[in-house]
Amino acid sequence: MAILNVNPTRMELTRLKGKLATARRGHKLLKDKRDELMRRFLELVRENKTLRAEVERSISAAAEHMAIAGASMPKYALDTALAMPKQGLSLEVETKNIMSVDIPVYSPKFKTAGEGDIYSYGYAETSCDLDAAVKALADVFPQMLRLAEVEKSCQMMAAEIERTRRRVNALEHVMIPNYADTIRYITMKLDENERSSTARLMKVKDMMLEQAHHYKY
Amino acid sequence: MYDIAVVGDRDSIGGFAALGMHVHPAESADEVRAALQSLTQGSFAVIYITEAAAAFAEDIIAKYRDEPLPAIIPIPGVRGNTGEGMRAVSRSVEKAVGSDILSK
Numbered sequence: 001m002a003i004l005n006v007n008p009t010r011m012e013l014t015r016l017k018g019k020l021a022t023a024r025r026g027h028k029l030l031k032d033k034r035d036e037l038m039r040r041f042l043e044l045v046r047e048n049k050t051l052r053a054e055v056e057r058s059i060s061a062a063a064e065h066m067a068i069a070g071a072s073m074p075k076y077a078l079d080t081a082l083a084m085p086k087q088g089l090s091l092e093v094e095t096k097n098i099m100s101v102d103i104p105v106y107s108p109k110f111k112t113a114g115e116g117d118i119y120s121y122g123y124a125e126t127s128c129d130l131d132a133a134v135k136a137l138a139d140v141f142p143q144m145l146r147l148a149e150v151e152k153s154c155q156m157m158a159a160e161i162e163r164t165r166r167r168v169n170a171l172e173h174v175m176i177p178n179y180a181d182t183i184r185y186i187t188m189k190l191d192e193n194e195r196s197s198t199a200r201l202m203k204v205k206d207m208m209l210e211q212a213h214h215y216k217y
Numbered sequence: 218m219y220d221i222a223v224v225g226d227r228d229s230i231g232g233f234a235a236l237g238m239h240v241h242p243a244e245s246a247d248e249v250r251a252a253l254q255s256l257t258q259g260s261f262a263v264i265y266i267t268e269a270a271a272a273f274a275e276d277i278i279a280k281y282r283d284e285p286l287p288a289i290i291p292i293p294g295v296r297g298n299t300g301e302g303m304r305a306v307s308r309s310v311e312k313a314v315g316s317d318i319l320s321k
Contacts, residue, residue, distance in 0.1 A: 041313050048306050049319065056293050056302065063295040066232050082234045089237030091219040091262045095285070102285060106262065109218075111237060120235055134235045141236055144292070148263045152288035154306065158313040159283040 004182045008189035016186070020179040027171040034164045037099045041157045048150045055147050058140035065133035072127045081121035081130060087111060101160045103153035106145050219286075222256050224249060225267030229294035233265070246273035253277050253289075261287045267294035268301045 006012045070078055088111030095102040119134060209215045220239055223230040227242040234240040239261070243252040249270045254277065256264050264287050271278060271291045278289045291302040307317045 045310055052302055052306060056298055059293050062232060067295055082231050085234045085237055087237035089221060091221060093219050093262045104285060133232050137232045138236055148288045148290045151290055154309045155282045158309040161313040
């Protein structure tokens, strides 16, 4: 029971009734937003988990090939082989709006025509395990990009869900009850004023009748 | 136009150079933090970081969690998987739902 600090007047009452209606509508909308966000989030986070498991497995497999390559050829050869990459990669970032969260959508742009143009070295001096490692990484790259997209979306949606939930709770448990209580308080106060003025009028009437006709009650 | 960067120890991330990503070898805590600081200022949309390196810069990563750019994504390195990446996903769930309802 908390009453806002307002004057109990009719104007204040109308204003508060308007605010209460707005708060109720906002509460309903935000609750719907929270539910829909949560549904999307859970879908996305499930994808995130499976994708992450896959990517982690693939990268570990590539790392094994890389370790063997590193063991079977001299370190300087490995470094030179990877020092000047043939492939260039840049990202086009667009955003997609899901329930007022701007989630990123990445589309990769490769510098050379063939996406598979990944071997930046001659095959004479390198071990075939290096080829396997690079190939494995190239294969997992689309998934890695999708993982980045999904994971970022999940993080941003989680933050938005938290914010929305706070708003819903603030409206539901603080704002709306406060408005309702204050409206009740003003209504009662106004009714009370009306009753007291009626009683006063009746009293005045009695006094006037007594003066004029010496009526006694 | 944005780029993709990879941060971590040289052995883990060397292969990504062949794909055209920008490779930033960093092993010590200072190197990782310096690399990450400069990368987040640059035009990088996605930064992959090995879980081992990510452990040195949790505060920087946390700062960029809710920002649209860049996405800092932990990946396993050659020395295996600490499970930190998965835990980060679980933390997202916890933040959104209130408790981690998906992990068993």
